[in-house]
Each structure stands twice: as structure tokens, then as C-alpha cells.
Amino acid sequence: MPSPALLLSRTHYGETSLVATVLSPRHGRVRLLAKGAYRSTSRFFGVLDAFHTLELDWRPAKGDGLALLTGGDWLRRRRAIPSHGVAYRAAWTVLETAKLVARDDLPEPHLFELAERALDELDAAAVRGDERGARLVRLAFDLRTLRSLGLAPALAHCAHCGRPAPPTRSAAETTLFAADQGGRLCRSCAGQLGPTANAPANVPSRLIEWTATLLASDVGRAGGTQPPGAASDRASLLALERLVDRFTAHHLDAGRKSLGAARTA
Ligand SMILES: [Zn+2]
Known part of the structure; x- marks a missing residue:
């Protein structure tokens, strides 16, 4: 059949x-x-x-x-994808990620639907010439894939003790985040990391919130998401990519070749 x-x-x-x-x-x-x-x-x-x-x-x-x-x-x-460099590279990353996580000869209806949805959106972004949309769709796909594997980053609570994170009050606020610890950490848990652990990064809290929005939103709406409380500038999109890509690379335990190209775009 x-x-x-x-x-x-x-x-x-x-x-x-x-x-x-x-x-x-x-x-x-x-x-x-x-x-x-x-x-x-x-x-x-x-x-x-x-x-x-x-x-x-x-x-x-x-x-x-x-x-x-x-x-x-x-x-x-989906004929428009190859005509737009950023959408094209993002689409290859989607396929590469799918290849990395798909199981042989076992049903993968969710992954298939997610990948199709992302490719639909990348095709639409290519038609619009929407570079930002294409990049966000790719990040949303990666986050949703991680979530389906039970590997989503802890964003609203501490990855160690599970304590809910306090609400962000100012744009300058930062959050401790460690990819290898599973996401955000409260000050107390970060202070108890062993001497061999990587030091958590100080990440702007609004980037953590943006990541949470992407994770919660449909892949099709990812392109319209904004960093809370700040202008949607190029630098914050780059910082978001760095955050999500590091986390994904750590948890999928393999480098994806197409990301090298996506990063320099
Ligand atoms: Zn904690």
C-alpha cells in the first residue's frame, strides 16, 4: 500500500x-x-x-x-524552498533532525506531521521572502521535536528542584541556564553544582520566555512570535538561535552539518 x-x-x-x-x-x-x-x-x-x-x-x-x-x-x-537561501538551509536542518531522531521501521506519525508542517511554513516563508519567519520555524521544529522525545528544556521552573521561576520584572534581568543540566536553574541549585560541572550561562530572561513561547506555539505560528518586552532585533534572534541550538546539540548528541550553514546566514 x-x-x-x-x-x-x-x-x-x-x-x-x-x-x-x-x-x-x-x-x-x-x-x-x-x-x-x-x-x-x-x-x-x-x-x-x-x-x-x-x-x-x-x-x-x-x-x-x-x-x-x-x-x-x-x-x-514545495517548490519555493530552494529559491530562498535561509528557508532552504532551515529545511535541510529539519530533514537532518528528523533523520537523526526517527526510528527504523517503527511508526513516527507525530514526527512526520511536525516535519511536514515545518516544511509547509518554510515554503510559505520562502514565497514571502521572510528570513526571520524561516529561522523561527526551524527553531520551533527543533524544540517541538525535543519535547516529543521528553527532552524539552526546563524554562518555567528549575531543571533540578522544579521550583517555579519568578516572573520577569525588567528587560535587563538574566536567568541561569545550563544545557547539560536540562535548562534553567535557580540560584540555589546553580550554587550546588559540582566543581566539574560547566558553569551555567547568564541568559537574558526574555530569551527564555521567547523560547517558552516557541515551544508552546504551533510550528505554523512560530514566525510571528516576538521576544517579550523588547524590539525584535537581529541580535536577539541570533542569541535565541545560539541558546536553542546549543541545547539541541547537547541533547541530540550529534552535530547537524546543515547548522553550520544556517548560522552564518
Ligand atoms: Zn533549583
Whole structure:
């Protein structure tokens, strides 16, 4: 039975074939051999492209072999993404993250829906030329993915003792935040960290609040979120990216190549 799928990556296989790693809601991460896909006469030629929602059919793998792609078409195309550098790199990061966390041959309906939603928004941001929106959608996707894995940062309470954080009173206020401790820390818990622990960073409290807003909002609304109580300037967006990316990198325990490019954008 055909299944919707997102292409996560593809590699050459022999002269004219390729191996596609895809995410499907019912089967999670699947590796498919597309025989002769690089021949211009192949029915898979041009279909196996990133960012679109595909409809794929395959024969399951036998033993250690690869599943064999038997049919493929587009279900939903997102053609604007490659035309906008920031949206393009953000979309690759979404796919790279999905590839990193998806389980092989197990249902991943939530991750699939989240990735599709993010790609829809990145396509729309590319059409609008909305760089800021594209960057925020990507961060929201990462945060929501972490949350679905039970790895969301503690933002409204101390990651150690669970004590609720006091409300932010001024724009100059800072919060102690340590990615490797799971998020924000109260002064007392930060003071009890062992001598080998990394020192928590002093992060502007409004960035923590912005992160909480992103985590709570639908990926589709992420682009419209603002840092509370401050102008939405480039510097605070960069600081937000640094905060979320460090946390994500620590907890997903692997560097994502596409982020290097996203950062310099
Ligand atoms: Zn505490």
C-alpha cells in the first residue's frame, strides 16, 4: 500500500541507482533502493526530491537487504524552498533532525506531521521572502521535536528542584541556564553544582520566555512570535538561535552539518 513519505537523504548506488532514506508516518525511517533512478527515463527521476511530500510504494527488505522502491509520485510539492537561501538551509536542518531522531521501521506519525508542517511554513516563508519567519520555524521544529522525545528544556521552573521561576520584572534581568543540566536553574541549585560541572550561562530572561513561547506555539505560528518586552532585533534572534541550538546539540548528541550553514546566514 502506498505511503506518504519525506525524503531525508539520498546517496548514489552503483551507476544509475540510488538509496533514499525516507520518513514515513507508518514505518518511520526506511531505506529504499531506487533502481535506475538516475536514468532520465526512470519513473522515479525527479520525484525523489527533498522537501516535497511523496507517495511511495515499496517491497519490504528481505533479510539484510534494502527495501525496493516500486512506485513513487508527488503528493504535495514545495517548490519555493530552494529559491530562498535561509528557508532552504532551515529545511535541510529539519530533514537532518528528523533523520537523526526517527526510528527504523517503527511508526513516527507525530514526527512526520511536525516535519511536514515545518516544511509547509518554510515554503510559505520562502514565497514571502521572510528570513526571520524561516529561522523561527526551524527553531520551533527543533524544540517541538525535543519535547516529543521528553527532552524539552526546563524554562518555567528549575531543571533540578522544579521550583517555579519568578516572573520577569525588567528587560535587563538574566536567568541561569545550563544545557547539560536540562535548562534553567535557580540560584540555589546553580550554587550546588559540582566543581566539574560547566558553569551555567547568564541568559537574558526574555530569551527564555521567547523560547517558552516557541515551544508552546504551533510550528505554523512560530514566525510571528516576538521576544517579550523588547524590539525584535537581529541580535536577539541570533542569541535565541545560539541558546536553542546549543541545547539541541547537547541533547541530540550529534552535530547537524546543515547548522553550520544556517548560522552564518
Ligand atoms: Zn533549583
